[in-house]
Amino acid sequence: MTTLAPPAGTGHDAAEAAAALLADLSRVTQADASRRRRAEYSSDASNYRVVPEVVTFPRHTDEVLAILDVARRHRSPITARGAGTSVAGNAVGPGVVIDFSRHLNAIGEIDPEARTAVVQPGVVMSSLQQAARPHGLWFGPDPSTQNRATLGGMIGNNACGPHALAYGRTADNVRALDVVDGAGRRFTAGAGRGALDAVDGLERLVAANLATIRTELGRFTRQVSGYSLEHLLPERGSNLARMLVGTEGTLVTLLEATVELVPLPTTPVLVVLGYPDMPSAADAVVPLVALRPLAVEGMDARLVDVVRRHHGTVPDLPRGAGWLFCEVGGADEAEALANAAALVAAGGCVDSMVTTDRATAAALWRIRADGVGLAGRTPAGTQAWPGWEDAAVPPEHLGAYLRDFDALLAQYGVDGFAYGHFGDGCIHARIDLPLTRRADVPQFEGFMNDAARLAGRYGGSLSGEHGDGRARSGLLHHMYPPAVLELFEQVKGLFDASDTLNPGVLVRPAAVTTDLRRPAARPLGAKGFAFTHDGGDLTMAVHRCVGVGKCRADSSAAGGFMCPSYQATKDERNVTRGRARVLQELANGTLVKGWDAPEVAESLDLCLSCKACGHDCPAGVDMAAYKAEVTYRRYKGKVRPVQHYVLGWLPRWARITTAIPAVAGLANLVLGWAPLRRVLFPLLGMDARREMTSFTTQRFSRWFSRRAGASVESVEWGDAGSTPVRDVLLWADSFSEHLDPRGAQAMVRLLQDAGYTVRIPQQPACCGLTWISTGQLDGAKTRLRGVLDVLGPAAAKGVPIVGVEPSCTAVLRSDLVELLPDDPRAAQVAAATRTLAELLTDPDLGPGADWRPPADLTGTTVIAQPHCHQHSVMGYEADAALLRRAGAQVRQLAGCCGLAGNFGMEKGHYEVSVAVAENGLLPALREAPEGAVFLADGYSCRTQAEQLAGVHGRSLAQVLVEGHDPGHAQVRVAE
Numbered sequence: 001m002t003t004l005a006p007p008a009g010t011g012h013d014a015a016e017a018a019a020a021l022l023a024d025l026s027r028v029t030q031a032d033a034s035r036r037r038r039a040e041y042s043s044d045a046s047n048y049r050v051v052p053e054v055v056t057f058p059r060h061t062d063e064v065l066a067i068l069d070v071a072r073r074h075r076s077p078i079t080a081r082g083a084g085t086s087v088a089g090n091a092v093g094p095g096v097v098i099d100f101s102r103h104l105n106a107i108g109e110i111d112p113e114a115r116t117a118v119v120q121p122g123v124v125m126s127s128l129q130q131a132a133r134p135h136g137l138w139f140g141p142d143p144s145t146q147n148r149a150t151l152g153g154m155i156g157n158n159a160c161g162p163h164a165l166a167y168g169r170t171a172d173n174v175r176a177l178d179v180v181d182g183a184g185r186r187f188t189a190g191a192g193r194g195a196l197d198a199v200d201g202l203e204r205l206v207a208a209n210l211a212t213i214r215t216e217l218g219r220f221t222r223q224v225s226g227y228s229l230e231h232l233l234p235e236r237g238s239n240l241a242r243m244l245v246g247t248e249g250t251l252v253t254l255l256e257a258t259v260e261l262v263p264l265p266t267t268p269v270l271v272v273l274g275y276p277d278m279p280s281a282a283d284a285v286v287p288l289v290a291l292r293p294l295a296v297e298g299m300d301a302r303l304v305d306v307v308r309r310h311h312g313t314v315p316d317l318p319r320g321a322g323w324l325f326c327e328v329g330g331a332d333e334a335e336a337l338a339n340a341a342a343l344v345a346a347g348g349c350v351d352s353m354v355t356t357d358r359a360t361a362a363a364l365w366r367i368r369a370d371g372v373g374l375a376g377r378t379p380a381g382t383q384a385w386p387g388w389e390d391a392a393v394p395p396e397h398l399g400a401y402l403r404d405f406d407a408l409l410a411q412y413g414v415d416g417f418a419y420g421h422f423g424d425g426c427i428h429a430r431i432d433l434p435l436t437r438r439a440d441v442p443q444f445e446g447f448m449n450d451a452a453r454l455a456g457r458y459g460g461s462l463s464g465e466h467g468d469g470r471a472r473s474g475l476l477h478h479m480y481p482p483a484v485l486e487l488f489e490q491v492k493g494l495f496d497a498s499d500t501l502n503p504g505v506l507v508r509p510a511a512v513t514t515d516l517r518r519p520a521a522r523p524l525g526a527k528g529f530a531f532t533h534d535g536g537d538l539t540m541a542v543h544r545c546v547g548v549g550k551c552r553a554d555s556s557a558a559g560g561f562m563c564p565s566y567q568a569t570k571d572e573r574n575v576t577r578g579r580a581r582v583l584q585e586l587a588n589g590t591l592v593k594g595w596d597a598p599e600v601a602e603s604l605d606l607c608l609s610c611k612a613c614g615h616d617c618p619a620g621v622d623m624a625a626y627k628a629e630v631t632y633r634r635y636k637g638k639v640r641p642v643q644h645y646v647l648g649w650l651p652r653w654a655r656i657t658t659a660i661p662a663v664a665g666l667a668n669l670v671l672g673w674a675p676l677r678r679v680l681f682p683l684l685g686m687d688a689r690r691e692m693t694s695f696t697t698q699r700f701s702r703w704f705s706r707r708a709g710a711s712v713e714s715v716e717w718g719d720a721g722s723t724p725v726r727d728v729l730l731w732a733d734s735f736s737e738h739l740d741p742r743g744a745q746a747m748v749r750l751l752q753d754a755g756y757t758v759r760i761p762q763q764p765a766c767c768g769l770t771w772i773s774t775g776q777l778d779g780a781k782t783r784l785r786g787v788l789d790v791l792g793p794a795a796a797k798g799v800p801i802v803g804v805e806p807s808c809t810a811v812l813r814s815d816l817v818e819l820l821p822d823d824p825r826a827a828q829v830a831a832a833t834r835t836l837a838e839l840l841t842d843p844d845l846g847p848g849a850d851w852r853p854p855a856d857l858t859g860t861t862v863i864a865q866p867h868c869h870q871h872s873v874m875g876y877e878a879d880a881a882l883l884r885r886a887g888a889q890v891r892q893l894a895g896c897c898g899l900a901g902n903f904g905m906e907k908g909h910y911e912v913s914v915a916v917a918e919n920g921l922l923p924a925l926r927e928a929p930e931g932a933v934f935l936a937d938g939y940s941c942r943t944q945a946e947q948l949a950g951v952h953g954r955s956l957a958q959v960l961v962e963g964h965d966p967g968h969a970q971v972r973v974a975e
Helices: 011-026 037-042 061-073 123-135 151-157 200-207 210-216 240-244 278-283 286-289 303-313 334-347 358-374 395-412 437-459 469-478 482-495 538-541 564-569 576-590 598-605 613-616 623-635 642-647 649-659 661-671 676-685 700-708 732-737 742-753 767-771 777-794 805-818 824-832 836-840 870-873 877-885 909-917 921-927 938-950 955-962
Strands: 055-056 078-081 096-099 107-111 118-121 174-181 186-189 254-262 269-275 296-298 322-328 353-355 726-731 756-759 801-803 861-864 889-892 931-933
Touching: 011 055, 011 061, 037 055, 037 576, 037 598, 061 078, 061 096, 061 174, 061 254, 078 151, 078 254, 107 123, 107 200, 118 123, 151 254, 174 240, 186 240, 200 210, 200 482, 210 482, 240 767, 269 278, 269 358, 278 286, 278 296, 278 322, 278 395, 286 296, 286 322, 286 334, 286 395, 296 303, 296 358, 303 322, 303 623, 322 334, 322 358, 334 353, 353 358, 437 469, 469 482, 469 921, 538 576, 538 623, 564 909, 576 598, 576 623, 598 623, 613 623, 613 870, 623 767, 623 777, 642 732, 649 661, 649 732, 661 676, 700 732, 700 742, 726 777, 732 742, 742 756, 742 836, 742 955, 767 777, 767 805, 777 801, 777 805, 777 824, 801 805, 805 824, 805 870, 836 877, 836 955, 861 877, 877 889, 877 955, 909 938, 921 938, 931 955
Parallel strands: 055 096, 078 096, 726 756, 726 801, 861 889, 861 931
Antiparallel strands: 107 118, 118 254, 174 186, 174 254, 269 322, 269 353, 296 322
C-alpha cells in the first residue's frame, strides 16, 4: 500500500512536518490537529481506527480547493468525510480529513420541471427530501441512515436503501458532479459524447478493455465492489458521473452534485409476508420482483426480538420467523391494494398482512431502521461487528447463498442476523466474531476470506451498497480476476497518480486486519457502576458505539432527545459518538492517556448527562453513565472542582438551609441580590448570569404532617389493592422537599381524589442524583443505601412508590440497580417505583378507566416538556394519555430544556445551555397559542423556562388539579 503521509524521519522531523502542515492549512481554513479532535475522527462506523494528522472544516468551495492544494504540496493523504457513517472504513485516513458536513450543506436550485436538485456534499439526505417534498418530489435511494447520512457520503459509497429496487442506486440518480482529481484538475463529470475527455487517457483505456468491462462488471444491479467502469461503455452512455459514484473518494473530491428527483409515491401500501425462515423468504423474491414493487426488504425474527427487547414492544407481524416487507404503489389506493393482493398471491408465504395506514407502516419500517444499530448485539448479548456487512448476490441465488452463509456461521461458531434489500439480493449482517483481543484476529481474517469466497462462488459482490473501504478492498481478488484489478489500478493512475486520495482503499489495499480498532484497546475495569452487562469493563461499554450516528440526527426529524449539545453546536465533539471515540482512544492509550487527560475532560464537558443516548441510541451507549464513571475515577482521592461541592451537594445545603424557615428566607434574600451573585457565583464555579434557586420556607413533609398527620411508620400497611382505598407511598425527593414542594402538594390532592391513602416516609431519603451527575459515586451509593432503608419496607409489602421529580424517579428505576446490583432491595424498590401518570393509568393499580382528573382541560393546549430522564427511563406515554383523558390538546416537545440539573448553572456552560433551549423549548414558548399551559415536571425544566423566558411552568399534578388557572396557567413570555 502506498501511504504518502509526511516523511517520517525522526520524531522531531515528523513533528515539524505535522506542524508545517497545520500552519499552512490554518491559513486557508478551519483546521484542528488537537489530540481530542483527531480521536473523534479516528473511526467511522467500521471496525477500523486510523488517526488523522489534522481535521479541516471548509466553509465554502474555495477553502476546499485551498485545502487540497496544501495537502498535495505536503504530500499528505486526503480523506473526504460526511457524517462518518461509512461501515467499511471508507471515511478514515492518516493525513487530512475534510469534514463537509459542518458548513458545506447547502441545497441549491431545485428544478421541478427538470426534476433535479443541486447539492453540496454535506447536505443531509433527509434535508433534501424535506426541500423536495413541496414539489411532490424526492430522492429515490433512501438508506435507513437518511436523517444523518450526507449526499457526499452516499455518492462516495453508492448508497441504495430499500427503494432502490424501484428508483435505482445513487449512481442511477446522479446527473453531474463538480469534482477535483488527485492532480488538482477541476472538471464537471457528465455523460455522452466527449464526457471521457475530462481525464486524459480514460477513453483509450476503456476502448482497450471493452471485453473485460462487459463480461466482468455490471452483471447485476448490486455489483458495486471496485470501480463501476461499466458506466463508461458507449452503449451505457459513456457516463463518467455515474462511474465516479462509489469510488469512495479515491479518484476525485466532490464539490457539488446535480442529482435527479422522482415523484413521491402517492398511495404506498405496505405488505408484510411471513415465512418459516429467511432462506425461504429469499426463495420467494424473484416472483415478487417481477410484479414491480417499490421495495422488498428481508427481516429476521431474531432481529425483531432484539428491537422488541430494546423498545418493549413492536407492532404485530404475521406468523413466521422471517419476513419480507414489501411496498407497492398505484395510481390510486384501489390499484395499490390490487397490486398488494397480487403480491400476497405470488408470495407463497405462511401468513401476510396489508396496511394502508401510514402510522402503522411507519412503525413497521422503524423496526428496519432501528435494526441497523441493534444488530450490533446478538440475542446472547455479545457484541456483533460490521465488516461482512452488505454482500450481494443475484436475487435468483439468494436463498441458496443464505443457506450456505448460515452453514459458514455455524462452521465458525458465530451468530448474525440476516436482513436487508432482498429484492436486489443485498444482505446485511452483523456477526459476533471475537474481536476483543489480538489473538482473535486470525479467526476474523479467516472468516472474512471464506465469506468473500462464498459470495464470489455465487457470482456476487462483496459490497452491495456500502463500498469496500478497508474492510473488503483486500478481498477483491476473491471476486475479480487479476486483469480487472490491474484495470482498477490503471484507472486510479489516470485520476490520482500520486495516490493522495484515500490511499489504501480499493487499489493497493492493506490487509483487512490492518488498523483494527477493538483488538488494540486495553481493559479499563469499571466494576461497581453501570457496566455489569458488559462484564464490568468500561472498554467493552464504550465500544458499544459502532458509529451508526443516530446521535447526529436532527432531533426534530428523529423525534428524540439525543445529544442536545450537538444539536446546539453541530460539532462532533458534542455528539455521543465523538465522546465514545475519545473514550475508545483512552482505552487504546497511545493518543489519549489517563483518566485525567485534558482530551477526556474537554470531550465530556458539554455532555448534559441527559440519558437520552441510553434510550435512543440503538447500540445502547449510555454516555451519562460513562461520564459519571470517568469523572469518579478522575477525581477519586483528589480535590474536586468547587462546583462539585456546591451543586453536587445541593441537597445537603438545602436540607441545612430549610431546617429553620427564617434561615431559608434570609438565604433567598441574600442570594437573590444581583451584585452579590455576580461576585459570589464565579468563585463557586457558577455562571453569574444565572439566578440562584430559591429554598422553600415550608418543607413538603411539614406541610403534609399538618395536613394529613400520618407517616409510614405510624400506620399498619394494608394489602395493596385489596380495598377501594389503597395505600401509596409518596416519595418527595430533595428538590420537592426543600426547593419547590408545590408539585408534591398537588400530587397529594390528586391521589386522594383518585381514592388513594397517601403516606410519606418519616425519614428524608435523597437518591444522590447530584452526586451521580458529578461523578461522586461513593457518596451516591451511601445515599442510595439510605433510600433502601427508608423505602425498602414499603416496596417489600407491594406498596407503590410514587416519585415527584422525574430525574430522581429515574434514579430509583435505573441507577439504583446499576450502583447497588447486589442488594436485593434495589430491584424491589425499582419495581415498585412509578410516576404519577403510570400509577393513575395502571390497569391493576390505577383508579379505573372511569376516573377523570378534577380539572377539565377541554380546549386547553398543553405545551409539555418531558424531562430527559423521564423520556429515557420511564417514557412519557402515560402522561400524554392522562392529559388527553382530561381533555387537553398536548403539544409534546422533543429535546432537552438545556439546564439539565447542575450543567446549565456551571461556569462555561451558559451559552450552550441557552442554545439547547433554543432547539425546542424557547421557540415553543414564543409560538404558544393564547391561553396555553406550560407543563414541566422537571425542576430544571421549569427553572430554565422561568429564567430564560419568564414563563412559570407547572407540574402534571398541578395542571390536573388546578386546570386552566388564569393566575398560573397561561404561557406568558417575558419581554
